[in-house]
């Protein structure tokens with residue numbers, strides 16, 4: 001970064017030289033600060049978020065570090081294209097009321113993305129200050145601060161000028177995709193009725209992502225806001241089982257599907273069916289059910305107290321299993337991953353948090369068998385080295401001959417990701433899937449995210465494959481635009 005004179009800075013590191021006008025040199029005097037993080041030995045005793053909040057002065061100071069770039073890369077990299085420099089400026093000026101309105105113009109769940117987005121590889125990863133080595137603006141934490149502060153002041157969306165269109169849309173799935181679709185529709189005077197088989201809204205926000213990343217009260221608060229906007233939730237209702245798809249399609253003007261991906265990928269190694277081997281999501285959901293009183297049968301709970309746990313995988317779900325096991329007082333938690341640390345797919349922040357909390361990482365270890373006599377006793381792994389890149393550019397793990405070893409374990413959690421789970425009623429309702437089971441609903445179509453059945457739209461993980469909260473939000477919002485066009489509103 002080259003400072004030419006006050007108010008004009010060139011940053012040659014990105015796409016040639018760009019000129020940054022406006023804000024001056026706070027970024028030199030004021031370093032990046034994140035809210036305080038609880039000490040590891042304290043936070044492992046509870047299922048609570050580990051990061052604190054900015055106060056008004058700190059939020060303003062950190063927001064004021066933004067350069068106000070003419071072409072803000074953060075905004076492009078953010079999947080919902082938040083007006084980031086604009087709301088940073090409003091917070092620097094102390095204008096929370098306008099900031100919260102602006103934040104909701106592009107994002108239906110900003111208090112949630114502020115907490116769970118992998119900021120380091122999205123907005124903050126493309127901040128000009130980060131490129132220049134000054135430390136990115138703390139965009140995610142300011143986004144969280146805006147909503148949390150406005151909610152504490154009693155802010156709710158003002159829909160008093162919205163005219164009822166008389167149209168009604170059914171939404172299957174109360175995850176981020178379905179909720180965001182409902183949000184956009186409600187703001188345009190369309191009645192949104194959201195069905196979910198679970199007893200609470202949120203999808204994986206509630207029944208997946210643990211509380212140390214996102215406390216459930218945050219999602220409950222959003223439910224109250226949505227209900228106040230006239231969105232109706234029909235929970236504990238599975239479409240295709242409790243009500244037929246045809247019934248909801250016939251009784252609504254359009255349908256949006258945001259049903260997620262729920263087929264856990266198997267390890268496909270001998271011993272995977274031994275007692276003591278668990279799928280990641282079954283494990284995480286059982287813990288949520290126990291902690292929040294949703295448990296129907298105590299036998300469904302998977303507890304790790306006193307056990308030596310091995311988690312297989314290196315993504316965010318694996319980190320969530322590691323850290324939940326630690327909180328359940330496992331005797332030890334080891335995480336085996338087949339590539340090295342630099343090539344882990346999950347958020348670096350979450351890996352660092354897991355390490356601080358006592359997870360032992362075993363990099364370059366590929367499981368080849370789960371061993372045990374009648375129940376799991378260990379995982380046989382081989383050591384790997386990184387070879388040539390695969391078609392996605394990631395270096396393939398290559399097995400080192402004669403490197404077999406057994407990691408002792410009383411419990412193994414398989415966290416290898418998720419594949420689509422198309423419903424058996426898709427075919428008869430003209431809802432097509434691709435060869436990987438993802439629902440075909442193109443973004444670039446006359447009506448965005450419309451399926452082959454003209455009345456049915458879809459978005460989120462079930463269309464793009466397992467991804468992120470923020471991408472599901474974006475697709476839900478875009479699909480709502482497609483529905484509004486289809487309904488000629």
Ligand code: FAD
Nearest residue numbers: 173175176177197203204239259260460461467468469472
């Ligand atoms: P979901 O959130 O899966 O919601 C789908 C909903 O549809 C569910 O509530 C389901 O019950 C409902 N449903 C399905 N079928 C039916 C039916 N027939 N009838 C009624 N209801 C139905 N992303 C991040 O950005 N940051 C993270 O930190 C992060 N951590 C994660 C941790 C875990 C353990 C997991 C599994 C995922 C994580 N993700 C994270 C990914 C993120 O949660 C998902 O990409 C996102 O939730 C997808 O949203 P969705 O609305 O498409 O689907």
Ligand code: SF4
Nearest residue numbers: 078113117122123140
């Ligand atoms: Fe960054 Fe995610 Fe917020 Fe976009 S939604 S500004 S990527 S934290």
